[in-house]
Amino acid sequence: MADEVLSMIVSAKLIPPPEAYAARSYLSSYGEYRAKYQASIDDPAAFWDEIADELVWQQRGKTVIAGDLPDFQFFPGSYINVCENCVDRHAKDPMYRNKVALFFEGENGERKSVTYLQLQDAVSRFANALKDLGLRQGDVVCVYMQNLIETYVALLACLRIGVLYNTVFAGFSAEALRERIVRCGAKAVICANGSLRRGRVLRLKETVDRALEGVETVEHVIVYRRLADLDTPMTPGRDLDFESLVEGASRDCPPAVLEANEPSFLIFTSGTTGRPKGIVHAGGGFLLGTYAYTKYQLDLRPEDIYWNTADIGWLTSHIFVLVGGLALGTTTLLYEGALDWPKPGRLYEMIERYRVNKLFSAPTAYRMMMKHGEDVARSYDLSSLELLVSVGEPFNPEAWHWVRRVVGGDVAVINNTWGQTETGGTPLALMPGAVPIKPGSCGVPFFGHDLAVVDEQGREVPDGVPGYLVIRRPFPSLARDVYGDRSLYLNAYFSRMPGLYFTGDSAVRDADGHFWVLGRVDDVINVSGHRISTMEMESSLIQHPAVVEAAVVGEPDEVKGQVPVAFVTLERGWEPGAELEEELKARVVADIGSFARPARVYFVAAMPKTRSGKILRRMLREILQTGEVKGDVTGLEDWEVVERLLHDLRERAPGHE
Incomplete structure (x- = not known):
């Protein structure tokens, strides 16, 4: 990493949260955070036991933590229902x-709303319909x-009766949907007949029909006529x-008695090359963790009007809305489009x-x-805005x-957080009323979370x-398994540094004590022996x-080993061209050094992104190096963006006429 980025980190100023x-x-103070954090590290069981006191348990034993990474349990032998904590206790x-x-x-x-009592009725009826x-x-x-x-009614109904759900982003192709259905052996699919996106109608039910061709495990398809x-x-x-199923079902559906470490749901995360992994989360652990994250990192209270813009196909919605948000009894805004x-x-x-x-x-x-x-x-x-939270990259x-x-x-207050599908939450963030802000950092470790920056050993x-x-x-809330592939879970997350x-x-x-997450380990370019962070170059360009x-x-590159290539999208009013390309290259040289000069700058209308808004740099590498996309594409939000990129790069290829 070049001195400029380290200088930026060192010189970043602490901005205290407003007193109000x-x-x-x-x-409400950094000293309070430090004291609570240290206590949670000295005795993590006591901290999680304190969080557990705020939830409703069906049966709670004395053991809080059993085992260690990668085989661990929280509240083994205790029983808790996620839906009961998110809906019933408020109703x-x-x-x-x-x-x-x-x-x-x-x-x-179109606008509508549902109260906690109405939500309980709808969830109970749909849960009974699933049982029927x-x-x-x-x-x-x-x-x-x-x-x-x-959608939330369907997911909460599954949580109520112990049926595992797998949400699939409603922009995925039939092939991506089929792979997930087959991989998890789904017995039913719940879908909307259509969705709206930028004025277009997406025919979701027709995608489901194509996905189910030749699939024999699915017995029922439940269709909501959006x-x-x-x-x-x-x-x-x-x-x-x-609606017909819900209409004819009873509203009497007691929450199932579920052990805290039983699998609750799975969500697929895309790999860089192989097939996407079905990450498994435990119900009780996920509830315990997400309740704590949401309470302390979002300061979420019953009087808040809270909007998390994430799609339900992205785990952020499950962490901070479906489970964390509802468990705290807040009012949340959902938006389609x-x-x-x-x-x-x-x-x-x-x-x-x-x-x-x-x-x-x-x-x-935000950009x-x-x-x-x-x-x-x-x-x-x-003027109503008090807290702006960020996650994703x-x-x-x-x-x-x-x-x-x-x-x-x-x-x-701006709270820039860090988390992963596998972590089931955000181990790094601010406690927004207590920890001073540093623009660009991901904040400090959450209670009971022991994070470190280490070398190869x-x-x-x-x-x-x-x-x-x-x-x-x-x-x-840490993932407990990869669905159907325990060895992959162990190899992917625990084999490189055993015990971590x-x-x-x-x-x-x-x-x-602030952490600055720079990107994936493979997002570092080695140019003639200089290791350069791609984030560093991107920050210069932005x-x-x-x-x-x-x-x-x-x-x-045969001579330098690697050379950096930049992809940029432009502000309205700016035209791409050779002059601007040279200007951007010169800026990187001025900010970092001549060794970081991009070999080329491609001006693109849009970046290939995941449904969570992350730029798929791995896909850009594939397009650049092979002229096609060979790896996993199921996490891609819009395939048209990739087709346009492929076309534009062919147009710029040497010798193209």
Whole structure:
């Protein structure tokens, strides 16, 4: 890593949280955080036992933690139901039962809401309908739906009766859906008939029908008619109407008695080359961890109006909305569609309409706000915003400062977090009322989480020195397995450094204890012996006023070993060309050094991204080096972006006519 990035980390200023915010926070001083964190490290069982006191248990034993990485349990022999904690206990409380649990707004402007009592009725009825179809504890269903209240009803119903669910992003192809259905042996599929995205109708049921060709395990397909006028094919004897099933079912459905470490759901995460992995999370552990993350990292309270923009196909929604958010009794906004459709200010319009005070999104969305400019943001009343949370990939300081100034009015707290599908939460974040902010950092370790930056041998490196990010002890929401492949689970996460959870990310811890996650370990380019972080080069490019997003990947070179190649998207009003390309190359040279000069800069209309908003740099490498995409593509949000990239790169290939 070049001195410039280390200098940026060292020189980053601590910004204390506003006093008014700190006064309302669960933790209100850095000293309070440090004391609680140290106590949780000295006695993690006591910390998790304290969190457990705030939940409803069916039966709770005395043992809190058993075993160690990779074979561990939290509250072995204890019993707890996730749905009961997220729905029933609020529906029974006179202070909560008529409180809105979920607001919904569709891209077409449709709006509705559901209270906790109404949610309990709907979930119980759907759970009984699933039982009437013969689904039992341990069976698996695939849920292929967008952000709808009915989606949450379906997932909570599964959690209620112990049926494992697997959510599949509702933009995935039939092939991607089929692979997940087959891999988990799903007995049923729950889907919407259609979805809206940028004014287009996505025919989800037809995708399901194509996915199920030749698949024999699926006995039922339950179809929610999101678009009433959409012609929807239904196969007699297999396909059932969602609303008809719920209408005829009883609302009396006691929560199943479930052991805290039993598998609760699985979610597939894409690998760099092989097939996607079905990550398995335990119900009790996931509830325990996500409740704690959401409480302390989001300061989530019953009076909040909270919006997490993540799609339900992304685990962030399960962590901070479905389980963490509902368990804390908050009111959450669900939105179907693109955040800047049909106008750039759609996101701001919804913040203003619902008076959202806590917003959770990805750096990609925040950079989108920046791309649309200050005038759009200032057209709306955003004064309700108190907390802006980010996760997904590094949040560059330039966009960070813009968002805080323009969207947050220079007073909102920005909490840039780090987590993975496998961690089931965000082990790094701020306690927003207690820990001072550093633009660009991922904050500090969460309670009971022992994180370190180590070298190849697993030895901790000094502060300020980059290395591998690892976690040294178990925590409740950490994935327990890869579905059907225990050896893959052990090899992927625990074989490289035995006794440690290997995250696959590189990081630096600074002198103030803040962690800076720099990217995947393979996002480092070795140019003539110089190891250069791709994030470092991307940060340099993004500082140019023409650049909205940048991604840098390595290309093999006979002389230098590797050379960096940059992909950038431009602000409106800027035109791509040789002059701008040279200007961007010169900027990287000025910021980092001549050895980091990009061999080429490709101007692209859009980047290939996952459904969570992460740029797929691995895919850019494949396109660049082979002219095609060979690896796993099931995590891709929009295949048209890749087709356009392939076309544009062929146009620029030497000798092309």
